[in-house]
Amino acid sequence: MALTGELKVELVSLPLGSFDERVGEITGLLRFAGGLHVISGRIAIEAEVETPEIAKRLALDLAQLYNVKAEIAHSGSSTGRKGEKFLVRVQGAEILARQIGLLDSRNLSIRGVPAQVVNGPISQTAALWRGAILAHGTLSDPGRSSASLEVSCPTSESAMALVGAARRLGAVAKAKEVRQIHRVVIREGESISAILGAIGSVKVLSNWNELKQRREVRAKANRLVNFDDANLRRSAAAAVAACARVERALEILGDEVPDHLKYAGELRITHRDSSLDELGQKANPVMTKDAIAGRIRRLLAMADKKAADLGIPNTEASVPLDFDLN
Numbered sequence: 001m002a003l004t005g006e007l008k009v010e011l012v013s014l015p016l017g018s019f020d021e022r023v024g025e026i027t028g029l030l031r032f033a034g035g036l037h038v039i040s041g042r043i044a045i046e047a048e049v050e051t052p053e054i055a056k057r058l059a060l061d062l063a064q065l066y067n068v069k070a071e072i073a074h075s076g077s078s079t080g081r082k083g084e085k086f087l088v089r090v091q092g093a094e095i096l097a098r099q100i101g102l103l104d105s106r107n108l109s110i111r112g113v114p115a116q117v118v119n120g121p122i123s124q125t126a127a128l129w130r131g132a133i134l135a136h137g138t139l140s141d142p143g144r145s146s147a148s149l150e151v152s153c154p155t156s157e158s159a160m161a162l163v164g165a166a167r168r169l170g171a172v173a174k175a176k177e178v179r180q181i182h183r184v185v186i187r188e189g190e191s192i193s194a195i196l197g198a199i200g201s202v203k204v205l206s207n208w209n210e211l212k213q214r215r216e217v218r219a220k221a222n223r224l225v226n227f228d229d230a231n232l233r234r235s236a237a238a239a240v241a242a243c244a245r246v247e248r249a250l251e252i253l254g255d256e257v258p259d260h261l262k263y264a265g266e267l268r269i270t271h272r273d274s275s276l277d278e279l280g281q282k283a284n285p286v287m288t289k290d291a292i293a294g295r296i297r298r299l300l301a302m303a304d305k306k307a308a309d310l311g312i313p314n315t316e317a318s319v320p321l322d323f324d325l326n
Helices: 002-012 019-033 052-066 094-100 122-136 156-168 189-198 202-256 259-270 276-282 289-310
Strands: 034-039 042-049 071-076 084-090 137-139 149-153 174-178 181-186
Touching (some): 002 137, 019 034, 019 042, 019 052, 019 149, 042 094, 042 122, 052 084, 052 094, 122 137, 122 156, 122 189, 149 156, 156 174, 181 189, 189 202, 259 276, 259 289
């Protein structure tokens, strides 16, 4: 996904923020890209990320904020193609896990996100989302019908925590489970814009909004074209049906048709594609739309009454059964 790559490149190039913001981003990366592991009887913190730049940014934050050294290694493909990952690992990280909040007071791994980050300063909540997107986020093109911002989550609890964090940032997110994978999904355009703005993605936010506006303009244009086409079809169909009924009415009434009604009927037949307004303008003297419509209605009613008296097909019988006015 091109937009996803652009988003992560922009986010990883942002200047390092305040202490609270850096803690929020670290928490998001470690919670959504990895977790705690026991290696040789010791607790290790690991995070598997997509690019070396993300790995280096995380390692730098860990070194500067917690004075710990993180190892960076390749994980998966080493060809540079899809599937290549980079593993950030801190050995003997029990104290660090407590400091970040990945371990609770009973020394158990948490299933959600540390409450102090979710409920901390709003800038820290935004940084949590930034870390989660860098870890496992995707942004789809708003030109598609299913445009979305998604984050894959390790647990349902972490997904619900991210939904709550989105709410604090003015966005509506939903947690769902698809094929045993927990996801947080944002589909509403304004909510996606709110998150992108909050996490500092100025460039991608601008590009995304531009693509979104193009899609909306294109969709509106298509709707208008379809609406106009439908109106034209209905108008043409109505005109054809009216002409058929008028011709039948003149046939039924013969010499009995009053001159003023006959004139309106012949005007309708002569100018088949004209609207009632246009017929009124073509009349001599000029008549209103309602006057033309009224004369044609009376002509049809008179003919239908005579047809009923004679027991012959009326004017509506001249319109084909499969004729569609919709």
